[in-house]
Amino acid sequence: MYFQPKNLDEALEIKAKLGADGTLLAGGTDLVVGIRKGRTQVSNFIDLSKVAELGELQEQDGFLRIGAATVHRRLESCAHKALADAAATVGGPQIRNLGTVGGQIGTASPAGDVSVALIALNAEVELLSAARGSRRLPLADIFTGPGKTSIADDELIRAVWVPHGRRSEFYKIGKRDAVAISVVMAAASIGPSNDVAIGIGCVAPTPLRCRRAEDHINSHGLDGATINDAAQIVREDVSPIDDHRAGAAYRREMAGTLTKRLLWRLLHSKGG
Numbered sequence: 001m002y003f004q005p006k007n008l009d010e011a012l013e014i015k016a017k018l019g020a021d022g023t024l025l026a027g028g029t030d031l032v033v034g035i036r037k038g039r040t041q042v043s044n045f046i047d048l049s050k051v052a053e054l055g056e057l058q059e060q061d062g063f064l065r066i067g068a069a070t071v072h073r074r075l076e077s078c079a080h081k082a083l084a085d086a087a088a089t090v091g092g093p094q095i096r097n098l099g100t101v102g103g104q105i106g107t108a109s110p111a112g113d114v115s116v117a118l119i120a121l122n123a124e125v126e127l128l129s130a131a132r133g134s135r136r137l138p139l140a141d142i143f144t145g146p147g148k149t150s151i152a153d154d155e156l157i158r159a160v161w162v163p164h165g166r167r168s169e170f171y172k173i174g175k176r177d178a179v180a181i182s183v184v185m186a187a188a189s190i191g192p193s194n195d196v197a198i199g200i201g202c203v204a205p206t207p208l209r210c211r212r213a214e215d216h217i218n219s220h221g222l223d224g225a226t227i228n229d230a231a232q233i234v235r236e237d238v239s240p241i242d243d244h245r246a247g248a249a250y251r252r253e254m255a256g257t258l259t260k261r262l263l264w265r266l267l268h269s270k271g272g
């Protein structure tokens with residue numbers, strides 16, 4: 001069956017009723033590909049396109065609050081450099097006009113460019129259910145495996161909260177410059193108290209937050225020596241696979257190289 005709720009309350013009610021049998025449909029750029037390839041079976045669609053609340057993009061309490069149905073195109077000009085750069089690399093213009101932030105998180109691909117940028121920005125995800133209301137948790141914590149999240153069957157992603165005040169950088173290696181799924185990509189940010197956060201994609205079953213490398217820098221300071229150490233820690237902590245896009249050894253090496261490159265940029269860059 002096909003449902004088209006007209007507001008958030010209706011969407012939550014339908015999701016609560018259908019649970020795992022209700023599949024949320026945003027831009028459809030992942031879902032429809034999955035259905036066509038036979039990877040995804042859908043009994044009931046819950047089309048979110050009429051739920052205006054999910055498209056809100058606003059400043060709130062020191063955060064950029066990005067409604068789940070915000071399309072990548074709208075983020076290309078946002079103030080967070082890593083996020084803007086990541087959004088600008090997603091597919092081509094048609095995909096960026098359809099694909100949403102909530103859909104990207106829902107897909108839980110280790111190659112999600114925007115997910116990795118958000119992780120490195122210390123973003124939180126806001127989940128909402130009719131029964132329990134809303135809860136917020138660090139974005140990195142909801143990814144549990146390729147295509148898997150800890151989002152409950154009656155929940156949907158309401159928004160993503162990105163704290164202001166962090167300088168950030170993003171870098172993507174793909175097979176070509178446009179319309180290319182990442183081979184490896186990374187993002188890093190530094191906060192007002194010089195704390196660093198690092199996210200890497202395509203090197204583990206989920207978009208990866210590199211906590212051990214972050215902890216090393218955050219306890220020893222950001223300089224040439226700790227940057228080299230962090231790159232080595234990242235090489236040790238990733239678990240890439242060989243596939244048609246690249247070999248595991250190349251991905252491991254590039255994860256370290258990108259970490260180094262982004263941290264040097266943060267060390268040298270001024271302003272936001």
Ligand SMILES: Cc1cc2nc3c(=O)[nH]c(=O)nc-3n(C[C@H](O)[C@H](O)[C@H](O)COP(=O)(O)OP(=O)(O)OC[C@H]3O[C@@H](n4cnc5c(N)ncnc54)[C@H](O)[C@@H]3O)c2cc1C
Nearest residue numbers: 024026027028029030031091099100102103104106113157
């Ligand atoms: C040709 C092509 C090129 C692409 N290139 C890139 C690329 O370069 N980089 C990249 O990162 N991605 C790329 N993608 C992937 C894709 O565009 C993104 O992941 C997109 O953001 C998915 O969003 P959507 O709105 O289309 O999601 P949908 O396909 O509508 O949904 C995806 C999943 O998320 C769930 N979902 C949707 N909304 C919510 C919600 N509010 N709460 C909970 N779950 C939800 C759905 O149920 C579904 O499981 C590409 C896709 C295509 C087809």
